[in-house]
Amino acid sequence: MENYGDQSFKNNQANRLSFHGKGSTFFGIVVVNVLLTLITLGIYYPWAKAAYRKYTWNETEFRDSRFVFNGTGKEMFIGFLIMYAIIISFYASLIFFATFTSGFFVLIGIYLLMLILIPFAIFGGWKYRISRTSWRGIFFSFDGDFKEFLILFVKNLLLTILTLGIYGAWMRVAVQKYLISHTKIGNLRFNFRGTGGDLFGINILGFILLYPTLFLYMPIFIKNRFNFSVENTYIEYGNNRQLFKSTLENKEAWKTLVVNGLLLVFTVGLAYPWTFMRTMKMFMRNVIVPDGFDYDSLEQSSEDYRDATGDELTDMMDIDFGF
């Protein structure tokens, strides 16, 4: 039996994350972003994205220090160009092949491309976001190997297809575990111990209850997913393993998310900056980072990483890291 430490979280307010974002400020950023994106016919988009992230990261606090998103619009714009170059050249070669082979092989080519692009997007997107995040000047880092991840992804995908999607929960956990277990800040490593079975249980419950309750169960479902992710994540250093803790409860989730839903409906979406900030606040303020590590002496151990190709791809494919 592995030991994840035993500590009381009750008097541990110091290790709680907090979120200070304000809807009105975020609204201002949205306006500036939208205007500049329009004026530049969309070219500004990567810079806009950098601004959103800088703001949300910046308003998240741990132990009196804010997180920083170090990525820039320029980096992401370059990532965007590279990604387009890759996709266009691949399609060009497909069209070229299509002139002398049958459509069947072209179709296989497209599937193969997707099979590589989706894990590439997940892997690259995560790596970029993690590597560009810092706290007190110490950068997070990601030391996963793409080949390894690709094999894991394809294996899990095949199992999911074979089981008609049932294995999906296990696949998600496998991907999550891979990404989190290769994430570090300084010399501390993160890890994940959740199981596909647990997630499957949460999903089944959601599947059964969402429709009969006319989606009023949704906040509880989101809370369960959130707590599953947080409470199964731990930090390890040598033999010392300590779990994260979430204090998010049904009542708070329900209240926050239902009010958000109503706000969005009654303002035809204009309240989005406020609801987004409310949601962030709800999530962040309920996370308790494990005690038992010396957060004042984390050592810088990563290198500068600026490749945003995968990140642009996650955006384009609309992949969302729910964890």
Added chain:
Amino acid sequence: MQAKYFDGKTSNSYLVEVKSQMNGLKIESTERDEKINRFWNLENITSESFSSGKKVLLSYGEFPYERIELNGEGAEKLLKLVSEQESKVKSLYHFITNVEPIRLVLGSSLILILVMYSYIFHVSPWVGEHAVKILPMSLETKAGELMYDNMAYMIDRDSLKSELLEEFFVECGFTSTYDIRIDYANDDMVNAFAVPGGQIVVFKGLIQKTQSWDELAALLGHELAHVNERHSFKQITRSMSSYFLMSVLTGDVAGASSVVLENAANLYELSNSRTQETEADVVGLSYLKDNRIRPRAMYNLFERLREGTQELEDKIDSDIDIEKSMEYFQTHPATSSRMENITNFIDSDTTYQYIPKTNPRAEAIWELLKSESLDENDEITESVTDEEF
């Protein structure tokens, strides 16, 4: 002022005193045993904070960066100093994040509404208008053929009368750079339409309504104007550019807000097709003038159309089908105001005060078109030539 300093090597924070000097910041530790004594050159300092100015984060040099974190009133001054030498865009964000909330929301909503308005009603139509010029004519013809093929099964085409219509078109003296094909559809609908690339469809119902040959000429002039002015394509490129606006916005803002925009764009489409109709009326009139056909025939044509819709309305009233009457209301915008426009246009332009030419050949064809049944045996061409003599 007091600040926390991070050296980029560990997460340990050092309490420091920050003094702003001529061209940089002097950073010294307040505790004697930790010897921090740094000078930051102003031009290598970047501001990292986007938060509401309460907590300011400054970064220095290359990776791994040194950083200081400070708050309070002095912090804002320092942020101002640093952001002055940074890009304009960045200081725009700093400015925005420090404005009073109510002013910010009201002010930026106003700007946003103005920009959206001008985008939907000015930029997007302009783009649509000009983008269409780049598109080759062959593409338009192809697209038109495709559209026509898709609806051909719904049209009960009378090939004999279609040929007559095309002959009528030539007799009127109309010309086009497009290859004009005209269909006569055996349908009681009082309607006609044009497909991009040169296909025009006229329904029997409308031809039956016409009371003189030049009304039919006016109708063809109107439809020809749609073709020559590439109206359908303009509409497509315009809606594409408003689609672009929506995708830009929905890419990062909540999807719900796009609902508003979409409706605004639809509203625009509606008013847009109205302006296109007006344009087709005016251009159609100029075709009539070029061929010395009575301009008031355009006005009469709308009288017939109005009669046609009146009948339709009566039918609908008896059915008490609200939904249908609404639909009718939206797709037939104010025929009477169009008639008024035509009258004003003709009256105000002296070049329309000409004596119309008679055209017995066209008139003869029109009469044939109106006759209920046309036998294969009828010698069309002969009867026409007979009239001529």
